Amino acid sequence: MELVITSLRLEADGVLGVELRDRDGEKLPEFAPGAHIDVTFPNGLTRQYSISSSASDRARYWLGIGRAKNSRGGSSYAHEKLRIGDSLQVSEPRSLFGLEEDAVGHLFVAGGIGITPILSMIFRCVERGYPWRLLYCVRSRRSAAYLEVLEEYEDHLLLHADEEHEGKADVAAALSSLPPGWHVYTCGPGAMIDAVRGEAKSAGKDGNAIHWERFFADTAAPAAPVHEFNVRLLRHGGSFAIPENRSILEVLEENGVCLPYSCREGLCRSCEVQLVSGEAEHRDYVLSEEERYSNHSILICVSRARCSELVLDV
Ligand code: FES
Known part of the structure; x- marks a missing residue:
């Protein structure tokens, strides 16, 4: 669908807030928080981009676009070129991370721009009276997007700004005090996600x-060694060698088998x-x-084989 930009604002240092609406004021498709x-x-x-606004507000989507340090042309374009009134092509909302x-x-643990999917989950908690807490880890208050909104819920919010504290946020403390039956949600830098998952398991x-x-x-992770293997397509037919330096997706595309994709980095599941x-x-x-563990599916933009041949239901 084509949506129009109706507002642009700097939500924090390096975070551009973009409001999108239907040009004729029609309701936008429903989405699940996150x-x-x-x-x-x-x-x-x-x-x-995650939708940060409330899922009960069908008039708009809010996006928070963090300017990537090594932008490959997406976030830098957004920060430099987008203007109110521009139209953007937008897909239907998809849910990989939800409440x-x-x-x-x-319990939400957000690091920096990782607040963007979590904010819509918090709106859902507020609207439905669910118990919630947020540990929000940022470099400084200036870099904390949506802080004005979140400070309305100060009893639920623990802000950890690096420049105001020595050391990292105490994720272990946040998790160890958690009542039974609570779920943990985290989004942010990879190291923070790994720490939260590890501490949650320890708790x-x-x-x-x-x-x-x-x-x-x-x-930053060292690349694991790779080897060549074959991929056979069950319905389409054909067998293809996947060399060490090519992904399954790339080899299939080169051979005219075009399958859906989006991020090409193992992040989106398309x-x-x-x-x-x-x-x-x-x-x-x-x-x-x-x-x-179930080995029922594979993300072909990044994953490979532990054996000599994979057969795909393609
Ligand atoms: S294209 Fe996004 S996970 Fe493969």
Whole structure:
């Protein structure tokens, strides 16, 4: 769909707030708190952004676009070129990170721009009276997007600004004081997500009660060794060698088999296909441990094989 930009504001240092509406004032498609949309900019680049506004407000979507240090043309374009009145191509909302509304309560741990999906979950908690707390970790108050909104809920908010404290936020303390039945949600830098997941497990949280979303691939991690393998397509037919330096998605595209994709970094799940046989070596950031273990599907933009051949339901 095509939506129009009706407001632009600086939500924090390096965070551009973008309000999108239907040009004729029609209601926007429903979404679940935590959902995101794909936005295609006039320069042809498509990026995923979480919807930060309340899911009960169908008049608008708020997006918070953080300016990436090493922008590959998406966030820098948004910050420099977008103007009120511009139109943007936007996908239907998709949900990979959402609120478990049956949980007893909800602890959110947001790092920087990771507040963007969490804000819509907080709105849902406020509107429905669910118990919640937020540990919001930022470099400084100036870099904390939506702080004005969140400060209305000061009894629920613990802000950790690096420049005001020595050391990192005490994630372990936030988790150890959690009442039974609460779920944990985290979004932000990869190291913070890993720390929250680790502490939540140490605090006895079940894997199903821990939810996370990554915005960036972990480029700091050393690349694991790779080997060549074959991919066979069950319905389309054909067998393709996947060399060490190419992804399954790239090789299939080069051979005229074009499948859906979006981020190409293992972050969005658009390229997921069902596995018929073979063991995947999962390199994505979104499948749960159970999903990895079940070996039912694979994200073909980044994941590879632990064996000599994968058969895909394609
Ligand atoms: S294209 Fe986003 S996970 Fe593969």
